Amino acid sequence: MQHIIKIKFLYFEIMIALLMVMALGVVIAWKTSSSFGKIPIVKRKLARTDRILVITAHPDDECMFFGPFILSAVQKWGATVAVLCCSTGNNEGKGVIRSKELLNACGELGVSADNVQCLDNSQLPDHSLKRWKFETLREVIQEKVSAFRPTVIATFDAHGVSGHRNHCDLADAVTAMQTNGHLPRGVRVLLLKSVSILRKYFKYADAALTIHLDFDLIALVNRENESVISRAMRAHRSQMVWFRWLYITFSRYMLVNTFDEIPEPERRTFRKAEHR
Numbered sequence: 001m002q003h004i005i006k007i008k009f010l011y012f013e014i015m016i017a018l019l020m021v022m023a024l025g026v027v028i029a030w031k032t033s034s035s036f037g038k039i040p041i042v043k044r045k046l047a048r049t050d051r052i053l054v055i056t057a058h059p060d061d062e063c064m065f066f067g068p069f070i071l072s073a074v075q076k077w078g079a080t081v082a083v084l085c086c087s088t089g090n091n092e093g094k095g096v097i098r099s100k101e102l103l104n105a106c107g108e109l110g111v112s113a114d115n116v117q118c119l120d121n122s123q124l125p126d127h128s129l130k131r132w133k134f135e136t137l138r139e140v141i142q143e144k145v146s147a148f149r150p151t152v153i154a155t156f157d158a159h160g161v162s163g164h165r166n167h168c169d170l171a172d173a174v175t176a177m178q179t180n181g182h183l184p185r186g187v188r189v190l191l192l193k194s195v196s197i198l199r200k201y202f203k204y205a206d207a208a209l210t211i212h213l214d215f216d217l218i219a220l221v222n223r224e225n226e227s228v229i230s231r232a233m234r235a236h237r238s239q240m241v242w243f244r245w246l247y248i249t250f251s252r253y254m255l256v257n258t259f260d261e262i263p264e265p266e267r268r269t270f271r272k273a274e275h276r
């Protein structure tokens with residue numbers, strides 16, 4: 001019995017120590033975060049003329065992971081943003097509610113309802129183990145690309161930030177479409193960088209570190225816009241369980257997004273000389 005009590009006490013002590021370290025990191029980073037406004041927000045800029053298609057897997061991905069990017073695209077760069085969410089997030093039978101919440105959250109981020117589409121496709125179920133077939137994804141993405149005519153497509157990278165199978169399948173599909181020339185010429189593809197769990201939950205400390213690292217594009221928001229993203233998260237009311245509050249408080253994806261760009265493939269050009 002005493003042995004069990006000792007183990008429990010040790011576990012409690014470790015938890016307290018971890019929380020203290022995290023709190024210390026947050027306080028230090030908060031003190032230094034006032035310099036964020038002085039650093040260049042973007043290494044490789046997007047323009048007002050850009051049409052950005054953000055492709056996500058579930059309602060809430062857009063603000064849980066892409067919030068700083070969408071908000072920067074709308075507010076700072078003045079670009080037109082559309083969100084294509086490939087499922088209603090119906091894993092717990094809340095698909096109808098969640099697709100309405102998606103509209104509200106996108107509204108908070110400045111994306112008009114006309115530019116938000118939530119697919120309800122039986123081939124694309126919200127499930128962490130079921131794979132989404134490339135052909136299905138290619139079809140729905142090409143249809144959206146034809147309708148919206150984006151200049152930039154942004155989605156997850158191969159690790160999917162949280163490792164969710166649906167996120168990773170999106171990354172694989174969009175990467176394959178770009179490298180195999182299935183996207184129109186000139187469309188840029190940006191993949192949201194996944195980071196280690198330690199970096200993921202040391203919000204301000206990670207933002208301070210990130211600006212010195214390698215990336216093709218960064219979107220970093222100030223405290224005011226951080227609260228806008230928090231408000232967008234809270235628009236997903238059906239998802240606001242206790243650990244979502246921890247996520248809002250500690251996750252770097254509420255403050256900063258970094259992207260790698262997939263280069264366009266070399267396309268064969270028609271040379272008259274060869275056909276003379």
Ligand SMILES: [Zn+2]
Pocket residue numbers: 057058061164167
């Ligand atoms: Zn998701």
